Amino acid sequence: MQERILATADRLFNGEGIRAVGVDKIAAEIGISKRTLYNYYASKEELVHAYLSRRYVPVRSSSRPPLEQILHLFDWLERWFASDNFRGCPFVNAVAELGTSAAQIACDFKEQRRVWMCELLTRVPVADPEGLSVQLAILIEGAIASALVRGDPKVARCAKAAAEVLLTAAGARRDPESSSQRV
Amino acid sequence: MQERILATADRLFNGEGIRAVGVDKIAAEIGISKRTLYNYYASKEELVHAYLSRRYVPVRSSSRPPLEQILHLFDWLERWFASDNFRGCPFVNAVAELGTSAAQIACDFKEQRRVWMCELLTRVPVADPEGLSVQLAILIEGAIASALVRGDPKVARCAKAAAEVLLTAAGARRDPESSSQRV
DNA sequence: TGTTGACTACACCGACCTGTGTAAGTAAAA
DNA sequence: TTTTACTTACACAGGTCGGTGTAGTCAACA
Numbered sequence: 001m002q003e004r005i006l007a008t009a010d011r012l013f014n015g016e017g018i019r020a021v022g023v024d025k026i027a028a029e030i031g032i033s034k035r036t037l038y039n040y041y042a043s044k045e046e047l048v049h050a051y052l053s054r055r056y057v058p059v060r061s062s063s064r065p066p067l068e069q070i071l072h073l074f075d076w077l078e079r080w081f082a083s084d085n086f087r088g089c090p091f092v093n094a095v096a097e098l099g100t101s102a103a104q105i106a107c108d109f110k111e112q113r114r115v116w117m118c119e120l121l122t123r124v125p126v127a128d129p130e131g132l133s134v135q136l137a138i139l140i141e142g143a144i145a146s147a148l149v150r151g152d153p154k155v156a157r158c159a160k161a162a163a164e165v166l167l168t169a170a171g172a173r174r175d176p177e178s179s180s181q182r183v
Numbered sequence: 184m185q186e187r188i189l190a191t192a193d194r195l196f197n198g199e200g201i202r203a204v205g206v207d208k209i210a211a212e213i214g215i216s217k218r219t220l221y222n223y224y225a226s227k228e229e230l231v232h233a234y235l236s237r238r239y240v241p242v243r244s245s246s247r248p249p250l251e252q253i254l255h256l257f258d259w260l261e262r263w264f265a266s267d268n269f270r271g272c273p274f275v276n277a278v279a280e281l282g283t284s285a286a287q288i289a290c291d292f293k294e295q296r297r298v299w300m301c302e303l304l305t306r307v308p309v310a311d312p313e314g315l316s317v318q319l320a321i322l323i324e325g326a327i328a329s330a331l332v333r334g335d336p337k338v339a340r341c342a343k344a345a346a347e348v349l350l351t352a353a354g355a356r357r358d359p360e361s362s363s364q365r366v
Numbered sequence: 367t368g369t370t371g372a373c374t375a376c377a378c379c380g381a382c383c384t385g386t387g388t389a390a391g392t393a394a395a396a
Numbered sequence: 397t398t399t400t401a402c403t404t405a406c407a408c409a410g411g412t413c414g415g416t417g418t419a420g421t422c423a424a425c426a
Contacts, residue, residue, distance in 0.1 A: 032373080036372080038414095038416085039373085043415080092331065092332065095271070096276040096279040096280060097280055099199070134338065138345065142325025145327070148275065161314070162318040162345075168352075215403080215404085216406090218386085218387095218406095222403085
């Protein structure tokens with residue numbers, strides 16, 4: 001039941017905005033009384049926090065080459081942009097709607113993804129993995145925002161092309177076939 | 184008076200969010216009655232539209248070299264990020280708060296800035312000015328979002344460095360001193 | 367049978383929202 | 397002086413919001 005509430009809140013918050021969705025609407029959508037909802041979440045603020053924490057999913061590392069993993073992220077972005085429930089980055093939207101109170105969890109999430117990329121970059125290897133990871137993170141963030149204001153998922157491809165240029169300039173060699181570096 | 188209302192609305196909308204600021208607060212901030220405010224703007228929606236239109240300022244083209252103009256934009260971004268009234272891109276925030284109804288004017292604004300860069304790029308010149316202008320726009324957008332979630336204005340410098348790499352890779356030559364190409 | 371826990375319906379609170387209606391005040395123009 | 401335009405204070409309508417209180421229903425379990 002708690003999961004049903006959170007799943008519905010996730011869908012509505014992400015689809016229409018946090019401030020635009022009231023607790024009555026969430027409860028009505030599931031078909032439960034508002035009283036039941038408040039038995040599982042003491043306040044809307046708590047529900048919002050659970051919603052953002054749920055979106056905070058750790059990035060998975062596969063066994064594929066680091067470069068491929070990073071570039072594959074942009075393909076995943078394009079599919080996300082093309083999906084009908086894409087409405088921009090939930091964390092950035094939360095900061096825009098709720099102010100700096102939501103900035104902490106948003107920052108944590110972004111930083112975690114950047115560190116994931118940075119670790120991959122050290123295994124490529126490239127010059128200055130730290131700086132490059134920040135640049136790639138900026139590209140990802142910009143692709144999300146641009147895909148939102150335009151309706152065009154293809155900006156992910158432009159961002160991917162830019163990422164390839166940055167990686168090449170940093171000395172990354174595609175598919176060196178010497179992937180004997182066990183991970 | 185109309186300007187005073189709009190200026191105050193601009194400050195509050197940008198500083199606290201559109202949905203978070205009521206017309207009462209705007210009127211009280213100026214010291215006028217709510218009735219007076221409604222004499223100049225028939226509805227809050229009209230005031231919001233005026234607020235976004237006001238933010239829609241055409242980019243200025245100077246007589247300086249095209250490359251310098253583009254790179255200078257990132258310096259301007261860093262100063263903006265460091266200012267105390269920075270709260271992300273007002274257009275992206277409006278889309279996040281009001282949904283796709285605000286997407287049109289946001290898209291117009293972003294596209295206008297991209298076209299401005301694209302025209303500058305054709306005068307550099309570079310290969311594929313269209314594609315590169317989209318990539319630079321993504322960098323700008325990403326820098327804004329990243330500076331918002333982190334509190335760090337220095338991401339503008341990382342974005343600028345990335346832009347320099349992209350420009351160099353596209354064949355742009357810094358300060359060719361052969362700026363005889365009159366515009 | 368009785369008890370317990372979860373759920374429901376529903377009214378209600380206080381606060382805030384956008385927007386209007388009204389009567390009175392004020393100052394400049396006619 | 398009279399008219400006209402603008403402003404004020406203030407109440408209020410109609411709605412939504414987050415959140416609570418209460419009484420009752422239902423099923424599982426002892």
